[in-house]
Amino acid sequence: MTQLSQTRDAVLTITADVKAHAPQVLAELRANGPVQRVRLSSGIEAWAVLSYEEARAALTHPALLRDPTPSEKALTDAGYTAHRVGVGIGGSMLQEDPPNHTRLRRLVAPAFSARRTKLLARRVHEITDGLIDAMAGHDEVDLVQAFTAPLPITVISELLGVPEGERDQFRDWTAAFLATPSDAQRAAGAALNAFMSALVDRKQAEPTDDLLSDLTAQSNAEDGRLSREELVATGSLLVIAGHETTVNLLGNALVALFRHPDQADVLRSRPELLEGAVEEFLRLDSSVEMATPRFAAADLTLGGVEIRRGDVVAVYLAAANRDLGDPFELDVTRPHARHIAFGHGIHHCLGAPLARMEATIALGALLNRFPELRPALPLEEVRWIPSGMMRGPLELRARLR
Numbered sequence: 131m132t133q134l135s136q137t138r139d140a141v142l143t144i145t146a147d148v149k150a151h152a153p154q155v156l157a158e159l160r161a162n163g164p165v166q167r168v169r170l171s172s173g174i175e176a177w178a179v180l181s182y183e184e185a186r187a188a189l190t191h192p193a194l195l196r197d198p199t200p201s202e203k204a205l206t207d208a209g210y211t212a213h214r215v216g217v218g219i220g221g222s223m224l225q226e227d228p229p230n231h232t233r234l235r236r237l238v239a240p241a242f243s244a245r246r247t248k249l250l251a252r253r254v255h256e257i258t259d260g261l262i263d264a265m266a267g268h269d270e271v272d273l274v275q276a277f278t279a280p281l282p283i284t285v286i287s288e289l290l291g292v293p294e295g296e297r298d299q300f301r302d303w304t305a306a307f308l309a310t311p312s313d314a315q316r317a318a319g320a321a322l323n324a325f326m327s328a329l330v331d332r333k334q335a336e337p338t339d340d341l342l343s344d345l346t347a348q349s350n351a352e353d354g355r356l357s358r359e360e361l362v363a364t365g366s367l368l369v370i371a372g373h374e375t376t377v378n379l380l381g382n383a384l385v386a387l388f389r390h391p392d393q394a395d396v397l398r399s400r401p402e403l404l405e406g407a408v409e410e411f412l413r414l415d416s417s418v419e420m421a422t423p424r425f426a427a428a429d430l431t432l433g434g435v436e437i438r439r440g441d442v443v444a445v446y447l448a449a450a451n452r453d454l455g456d457p458f459e460l461d462v463t464r465p466h467a468r469h470i471a472f473g474h475g476i477h478h479c480l481g482a483p484l485a486r487m488e489a490t491i492a493l494g495a496l497l498n499r500f501p502e503l504r505p506a507l508p509l510e511e512v513r514w515i516p517s518g519m520m521r522g523p524l525e526l527r528a529r530l531r
């Protein structure tokens with residue numbers, strides 16, 4: 131049964147309920163050519179970019195921007211409000227083009243440098259070990275709830291300076307925010323913004339040693355380097371981008387290892403392969419399946435297809451990366467592929483060193499502590515998060531012994 135419904139005008143529909151088969155769906159689509167007309171789960175018609183070469187070209191094309199103004203009609207026709215500064219992550223670097231993008235990214239980049247990230251490794255080990263100790267008394271757990279979600283949430287919260295006991299709703303807000311446009315999505319964005327705004331007030335009154343206090347101080351500077359709205363959007367972006375992506379990288383990696391238990395044994399006996407294996411997990415099943423949409427500011431040609439000003443372009447990082455090796459086989463000894471799971475061009479992921487470090491430590495510790503780790507349910511029954519952009523298991527029940 132094909133997972134794609136072809137409509138009269140040859141628009142293919144990619145909906146959340148095809149998530150279980152997304153790799154096969156994207157491969158089928160890719161076989162028809164590198165750039166295809168689709169309808170996204172949001173209802174928006176877009177050009178899906180599915181090949182590695184074209185994906186890299188799209189992400190660096192001077193006429194493919196994040197400013198949605200030329201596409202306003204396509205967006206409103208689908209019932210979608212173009213992002214606005216002060217709503218959700220509107221006004222954060224991810225939603226902006228230069229020069230705003232450059233200014234906003236520069237303010238945050240030092241906190242995520244490879245050097246600063248290395249300093250966090252010890253704390254990541256501690257958090258990982260704490261979570262593993264808490265699981266160790268059980269025969270069976272949901273790895274998402276017990277491990278893959280709390281680790282990245284704790285790390286990004288500590289970095290930003292979100293006090294313990296105030297992080298409980300991050301997962302739910304993020305899930306709602308990344309789902310199909312709806313009232314629930316808008317409400318989640320607003321709730322996260324309100325939380326962040328109140329936290330900024332507290333950092334202003336009583337600065338602490340964390341990233342949000344630093345940014346709050348920068349926002350108070352009189353040279354207009356960071357407005358209050360941009361500060362709130364940046365904090366909200368870091369919460370969302372800083373955890374959900376990594377939760378899903380870990381979840382996808384574990385599903386891949388459950389499918390290929392021989393590869394888990396290779397990693398147990400050769401832990402020096404872990405770092406490279408993380409690149410292979412990202413290549414095989416990229417947790418950011420689709421990059422944020424690009425909007426055509428001028429007519430252009432991509433992969434032999436004419437794209438008009440105002441058209442929406444959806445770059446499928448997951449499909450592009452499967453061009454780089456066997457699309458469905460995990461090989462933890464594969465030489466590092468130059469995948470684009472962290473994006474490409476000026477929006478290349480700021481948190482890539484942190485995500486890589488968290489994943490290497492977390493997967494290594496989990497495999498080491500639980501030699502009998504295996505799925506508690508047939509893998510065909512895994513349910514996937516209902517997001518058009520992200521890919522990862524909603525829950526992952528596993529036996530620990």
Ligand code: HEM
Pocket residue numbers: 223224225235286367368371372373375376379416417418421422423447470471472473474476477478479480481482484485
């Ligand atoms: C941007 C992937 C973890 C912060 C991006 C983009 C991708 C991505 C694909 C570009 C989106 C686009 O061009 O539309 C991932 C993956 C992660 C991960 C796969 C984990 C496995 C993190 C972490 C942080 C982070 C831990 C940390 C705080 C950001 C930020 C941006 C970004 C701030 C925006 C950069 C910009 O617009 O210049 N990420 N990310 N990400 N990511 Fe990550």
